[in-house]
Amino acid sequence: MPTTDPALLERLGALFAARDRNDMGPTVRALLAVLAEHPDDPHVLYEVGGAYDTAGEEQTAAGYYERALQTGLEGDTLRRCLLQYGSTLRNLARFDESLAALDRALDLFPSSESVRVWHALSLHAAGRSDAAVAELMEVAADGIRTPDLQRYEAAVRANAEYLRSLDDGR
Numbered sequence: 001m002p003t004t005d006p007a008l009l010e011r012l013g014a015l016f017a018a019r020d021r022n023d024m025g026p027t028v029r030a031l032l033a034v035l036a037e038h039p040d041d042p043h044v045l046y047e048v049g050g051a052y053d054t055a056g057e058e059q060t061a062a063g064y065y066e067r068a069l070q071t072g073l074e075g076d077t078l079r080r081c082l083l084q085y086g087s088t089l090r091n092l093a094r095f096d097e098s099l100a101a102l103d104r105a106l107d108l109f110p111s112s113e114s115v116r117v118w119h120a121l122s123l124h125a126a127g128r129s130d131a132a133v134a135e136l137m138e139v140a141a142d143g144i145r146t147p148d149l150q151r152y153e154a155a156v157r158a159n160a161e162y163l164r165s166l167d168d169g170r
Contacts, residue, residue, distance in 0.1 A: 008038065012047050024055035042071040046081045049088075058088045079109045083118050095126035113143055123167075131167035134160040 011034065019027040031048045038044045049064030065085035073081050082105035089098035102119040109115055116139045124132035137160035141153050149156070 008034075008041070009043065012043060016047065016050075019051070019054070021054055024051055027051045028055060040071055042068045042073045043077060045071060046073060046077060049081070050084060053084055053088055058091045062088050062092065079105060079112055079115065082108070083112075083115050086122060087118055090122045090125050093125075095122060098122040099126060113139055128167050128169075130163040131169075134163035134167070137163070 012031075015027060015030050015034070028048070028051045031044070031051050035041075035044050035048055045064050045068035049061045049068060052058075052064060053061035062085065065081055065088065068081055069078075069085065082101050086098045086101035086105065089095075089101060099119070099122050102115060102122055105112070105115045106119060116135060120132040120135040120139070123129075123135065137156050140149065141156045141160070
């Protein structure tokens with residue numbers, strides 16, 4: 001069951017805000033202490049995974065993300081966890097699993113630009129550069145609403161479709 005305790009969520013937010021990306025040890029230790037108090041809380045598991053991820057310990061992070069996903073995240077935290085998990089799997093060269101996590105995120109959150117960008121990154125890492133560029137072109141066409149780009153929107157979308165048609169879906 002997802003966290004509903006506002007005090008716990010506030011505590012997690014404070015730990016996240018106080019982190020030093022160059023020295024994640026104190027944050028990891030603080031989060032592990034919270035985890036000892038709330039061993040099955042999906043938000044705590046997610047935050048521990050994120051701290052290990054930021055610390056460059058992707059293998060450890062992946063396990064915490066998996067537990068968080070199994071325990072029942074919802075909403076924006078689920079979106080962030082799937083994105084970060086997919087990114088971690090990409091960093092571990094587990095490309096098919098990365099794309100599966102990000103495909104799930106796309107299914108659940110199709111309008112998330114961050115998920116779409118990380119999906120493109122994983123496509124590229126998996127050797128699917130045509131599909132990656134196509135996805136980024138569509139993100140640009142959908143999100144950059146300037147007269148300059150809108151003038152060429154049909155061409156941008158047609159080129160994205162063409163590039164996607166070249167992808168063999170390995």
